[in-house]
Amino acid sequence: MHSPKELKNKIAQLPEAPGVYIFKDAQGRIIYIGKAKSLKKRVQSYFSRQLDAKTQILVSKISGLEYRLTASENQAQLLEAALIKEHLPQYNIDLKDDKSFPWIRITDETFPVVSIYRKKGKQKNDRSLYYGPYTDVKLLRQAIKLIRRIFGFRSCKKMPNKVCLYYRLNFCPAPCIGKTNSRDYQELISRIKLFLESKYEELLRSLAQKMQQSSKEQKFEEAAKIRDQINALSAISQSETGFNLQSELEELQVLLKLKKTPQRIEAFDISNISGQQASGSMVSFFKGLPDKNNYRRFRIKTVAGIDDYKMLAEVVHRRYSRLVSENLALPDLILIDGGRSHLMTARKELEKLGLSIPLVSIAKEKENIYVLGRIHPIRFKFDTPALNLIRRIRDEAHRFAISYHHILRRKKFIGK
Numbered sequence: 228m229h230s231p232k233e234l235k236n237k238i239a240q241l242p243e244a245p246g247v248y249i250f251k252d253a254q255g256r257i258i259y260i261g262k263a264k265s266l267k268k269r270v271q272s273y274f275s276r277q278l279d280a281k282t283q284i285l286v287s288k289i290s291g292l293e294y295r296l297t298a299s300e301n302q303a304q305l306l307e308a309a310l311i312k313e314h315l316p317q318y319n320i321d322l323k324d325d326k327s328f329p330w331i332r333i334t335d336e337t338f339p340v341v342s343i344y345r346k347k348g349k350q351k352n353d354r355s356l357y358y359g360p361y362t363d364v365k366l367l368r369q370a371i372k373l374i375r376r377i378f379g380f381r382s383c384k385k386m387p388n389k390v391c392l393y394y395r396l397n398f399c400p401a402p403c404i405g406k407t408n409s410r411d412y413q414e415l416i417s418r419i420k421l422f423l424e425s426k427y428e429e430l431l432r433s434l435a436q437k438m439q440q441s442s443k444e445q446k447f448e449e450a451a452k453i454r455d456q457i458n459a460l461s462a463i464s465q466s467e468t469g470f471n472l473q474s475e476l477e478e479l480q481v482l483l484k485l486k487k488t489p490q491r492i493e494a495f496d497i498s499n500i501s502g503q504q505a506s507g508s509m510v511s512f513f514k515g516l517p518d519k520n521n522y523r524r525f526r527i528k529t530v531a532g533i534d535d536y537k538m539l540a541e542v543v544h545r546r547y548s549r550l551v552s553e554n555l556a557l558p559d560l561i562l563i564d565g566g567r568s569h570l571m572t573a574r575k576e577l578e579k580l581g582l583s584i585p586l587v588s589i590a591k592e593k594e595n596i597y598v599l600g601r602i603h604p605i606r607f608k609f610d611t612p613a614l615n616l617i618r619r620i621r622d623e624a625h626r627f628a629i630s631y632h633h634i635l636r637r638k639k640f641i642g643k
Contacts (some may be wrong), residue, residue: 231609236566237292238274240269240481241476245300247307250292250318259285259318262362264300285318293631294475301366307423308359328360329367331423334409337409338402339416341380343367358423375399378419381412418456431460435572442605472515472616479560482605483598485585486605489559493546494620495573496564497538505530507542508628510556512620522627536572539563543576551580563622567604569596574599589621601621 232604241248243265250259253313263269266456273286291499297303311319335354343364374380375398383391386403392401393399400407400415407415414437421430434457441450473488480488492512496503511521530537561577561584563569570588577584588597594614595604601635607614 234289234418235274238267238270240478241270241294242296242477243267244296244474245303246294246296246301249295249310250289250316251293252283252288253290256293257316257363258288258315259640260307260310262300262303264303266294270294270637281318281394284340293294299369301369304361304363304366305358305370305423307598308361309424312358313505329361330357330359330361330375331367331371332357333416333420337411338381340382340384340619341371341374341416341419342382343371358418374419374422377456378422388548395554419627422460423621428459434460456530475616476611478517478611481615482607482611482613483585483587483596484561485560487559489585491518491556492560492562492620493558494557494562494564494624495539495542495546496621496624496628497535497542506537506628507538508624509542509546510620510624510627512623515616517623520598524580524627533564536568539565539569540572541578543573544579545575547580547582547584557582557584559585561586562617562620562624564591565623566590566595570599585615594618 242567245258245262245264246266247262247264248270249257250261251256270292273282273289278286297306321393327345330344332340332342333356334340337358344355359367375382375393379393379398379400381399382393383403388403390401390404390406391399394401394406400412402409418430418433421427421433434453435581438450438453440455441447441453449614475511476488476490478483490513492603494512495507495511497507505527507525507527509523509525511518513521525542525545527538527541529541533570546559549555561573563573565588567588571585573586573588577586586599589595590597590604593606595606596614596617598606
């Protein structure tokens with residue numbers, strides 16, 4: 228859990244983007260889950276204004292904070308409700324039990340109706356499924372429109388004997404005139420359930436398998452509809468991924484005290500076994516994602532025996548002397564796999580070239596972060612998003628270095 232100072236710093240680093248925030252107590256238990264249009268503004272409001280007695284008690288117990296970004300505010304509301312249902316936080320119980328808030332209801336029928344509903348469980352023998360409650364009706368209506376646009380569903384209370392406008396707009400599969408059977412419609416409902424639970428990855432896997440099956444069976448119209456669903460869901464999940472990556476980069480800027488958010492990060496690793504077939508690798512990440520077209524491999528040319536520092540110096544010098552000579556763009560941050568000595572080795576090579584690119588290193592054992600101008604390393608919290616980004620880049624550099632080292636060894640012993 229966070230100390231008061233750490234909690235304050237984490238709140239200051241929250242992104243101004245939609246998502247869900249999760250408060251935890253000193254024992255790590257989730258005590259409250261909320262949604263926000265701007266995570267930073269919403270969470271800061273708990274600590275910067277007069278609060279009612281109940282909220283003051285909640286704030287006094289906050290020792291930990293997590294958050295999950297979403298592509299929009301209405302998706303944040305769906306995720307909030309799903310997480311509350313899963314964790315049942317102490318300070319969300321009033322919301323969960325309040326019947327005045329709207330729910331999404333899926334009726335228990337052969338062709339279930341999907342609708343917004345305000346009175347959960349009022350009817351006897353009600354076997355409908357309920358999702359919610361949702362605190363904002365406007366956002367909920369936006370979410371329902373999104374679900375209808377992606378999947379389509381029946382919304383009429385009584386099954387008519389002719390199609391309605393929703394069918395003509397491709398927003399309903401029209402079970403009323405037999406355009407879909409109960410098995411296919413129930414499968415559609417299962418997808419809507421996964422969407423309401425924010426289980427996008429599971430939903431995308433299921434849709435991909437179904438699309439392949441439909442294509443094999445030459446049901447091309449059905450496969451095309453599923454493809455459109457996949458494209459729509461992929462846009463949502465990629466938007467969320469983009470928000471998360473940008474958040475990691477912004478946090479990295481703050482923690483490392485960089486002048487700007489690092490868009491291009493290059494990382495180096497050295498690989499050799501007993502000095503044999505020594506090689507170096509450089510991976511390039513752009514906006515938090517691997518840019519494999521800009522990966523580079525280096526066969527060590529000037530170093531004999533085992534000397535990781537001289538090998539690193541050679542690779543760094545070769546990389547950036549080429550960028551300088553060809554007048555190519557330099558990275559915003561360089562990451563070295565190693566400790567303080569590795570960091571200083573890379574720094575000397577950059578100084579020889581007259582370059583002052585921000586530079587950090589990460590030591591393997593304790594994942595200490597070394598930066599220029601500091602004698603002692605920085606220790607990030609284990610679950611810090613910025614550290615997760617550094618880990619991913621470091622691990623990719625190591626993987627790339629090992630793969631090239633294996634290629635060189637195979638060429639030596641097999642001649643291929």
